[in-house]
Amino acid sequence: MEFALWAVIVGLLMVSMALATTVLKRLPLSTAMLYLLVGMAVSPWGAGLMAARPLDHMTILERLAEVVVLISLFTAGLKLSTGLKERRWALPVRLATVSMVVTIGLITSVAWMFLDLPLGACVLLGAILAPTDPVLASEVQLKEPGDQDKLRFALTGEGGLNDGTAFPFVMLGLGLLGLHELGPYGVRWMLVDVLWATAGGLGIGWLLGLATGRLVLYLRREHKEAIGLDDFLALGLIALSYGCALLAHAYGFLAVFAAGVALRRLVENQSAGPASARQVEKALSNPDRSVAENMAADPKHAPAFMAQAVLGFNEQLERIGEVAIVVTIGALLWAVDWHASAWWFVPLLLLVVRPLSVAVGLAGGAASSGQRWLTGWFGIRGVGSVYYLMYAANHGLDPALAQTLTALTLSVVVTSIVVHGISVTPMMAAYERAVARSRKR
Numbered sequence: 001m002e003f004a005l006w007a008v009i010v011g012l013l014m015v016s017m018a019l020a021t022t023v024l025k026r027l028p029l030s031t032a033m034l035y036l037l038v039g040m041a042v043s044p045w046g047a048g049l050m051a052a053r054p055l056d057h058m059t060i061l062e063r064l065a066e067v068v069v070l071i072s073l074f075t076a077g078l079k080l081s082t083g084l085k086e087r088r089w090a091l092p093v094r095l096a097t098v099s100m101v102v103t104i105g106l107i108t109s110v111a112w113m114f115l116d117l118p119l120g121a122c123v124l125l126g127a128i129l130a131p132t133d134p135v136l137a138s139e140v141q142l143k144e145p146g147d148q149d150k151l152r153f154a155l156t157g158e159g160g161l162n163d164g165t166a167f168p169f170v171m172l173g174l175g176l177l178g179l180h181e182l183g184p185y186g187v188r189w190m191l192v193d194v195l196w197a198t199a200g201g202l203g204i205g206w207l208l209g210l211a212t213g214r215l216v217l218y219l220r221r222e223h224k225e226a227i228g229l230d231d232f233l234a235l236g237l238i239a240l241s242y243g244c245a246l247l248a249h250a251y252g253f254l255a256v257f258a259a260g261v262a263l264r265r266l267v268e269n270q271s272a273g274p275a276s277a278r279q280v281e282k283a284l285s286n287p288d289r290s291v292a293e294n295m296a297a298d299p300k301h302a303p304a305f306m307a308q309a310v311l312g313f314n315e316q317l318e319r320i321g322e323v324a325i326v327v328t329i330g331a332l333l334w335a336v337d338w339h340a341s342a343w344w345f346v347p348l349l350l351l352v353v354r355p356l357s358v359a360v361g362l363a364g365g366a367a368s369s370g371q372r373w374l375t376g377w378f379g380i381r382g383v384g385s386v387y388y389l390m391y392a393a394n395h396g397l398d399p400a401l402a403q404t405l406t407a408l409t410l411s412v413v414v415t416s417i418v419v420h421g422i423s424v425t426p427m428m429a430a431y432e433r434a435v436a437r438s439r440k441r
Helices: 002-024 031-042 058-079 087-114 119-129 150-165 167-176 184-223 230-247 252-270 274-285 289-297 302-335 342-361 369-377 383-393 399-440
Strands: none
Touching: 002 031, 002 302, 031 302, 031 399, 058 150, 058 230, 058 252, 058 302, 058 383, 087 119, 087 150, 087 342, 119 167, 119 383, 119 399, 150 167, 150 184, 150 252, 150 369, 167 184, 167 383, 184 230, 184 252, 184 302, 230 252, 230 302, 252 302, 302 383, 302 399, 342 369, 342 399, 369 399, 383 399
């Protein structure tokens, strides 16, 4: 009976979202806000169908968040179609390095002075909350690979990069707490956790993305083979790049993101242009499967077909993952021992720390003042922070300390879902109007 009830709830939720998706795009609401309410409704705060506690299910929560972030990172990579030598890459790289380090430093300082936490926990809290979220930020990310908007490109690239570049500081925080080997004077941390793991993750993902894409295109163009199951191609490349990076002690998040970017670059270099993309769209919407199969093997259209098929599948999978993780977060809130400091800590992070770190990171950059302001506001926190929190908890974090970090992290995540969810539609609509007016001048 309980399974049947859950089936009804999930079915109603998905059907309702399918029916209301166009309405939601016009309202100051996000899908994540509704999923959060559903999660709260099935918890002991509502119907009591789910009574899970965060620290009782750390491994499951870590794996769930991990999978959802991986799918979203690969999707973000597939949307970033600009060449690596393009100047617009400077913005996301600055945000994912300079702004992120400043964010971690500011959070560490605030936690050290006002939260009475050990230094390692302060650094760990900063690393958990520094990355912006690639899962919940879809409304402010690139709409499609050809999107040339500088703001959306910066936020998409930042969300893809900083979920990996935050990892060294997670390891630093764990090391300062005695839960990870840093080496004498932090030499091991710098050489392995910073330099190798970052460069190795990017390199492994890039090589696997290129190699897989070239192999598939060669088989399709030259031998009319390897046609179909593009969803398996997407999942396989995500798993392959992630697994290889972890086996090499590199950062899997960066590997998956790099694999997506590499696959997109390969497709763009061999694509026949926008006309080919439009023909591929028509083929994918044609009910006759033979039309799509012929397009997939056509030497001219095979790159565009592979890219659109893989991206389309990943976007659908990303939406399903968002439902699962945000409903779960909502269902866990009842069991959180809320920390009183969250009342000032959360506004400080969203209204002071994030804008200040963006201002430092983008100083002297090519972004306009409006783009800087919106970038500073849309530092959405979410699934990535939940993953790092559970990762730390599963690596021997003291239970009392884990409860404090859980309360602060979920306070930030829930607040971000609500305030950014309310503001994203009107603010991005105003931004789009401003961009349209500037183009007419």
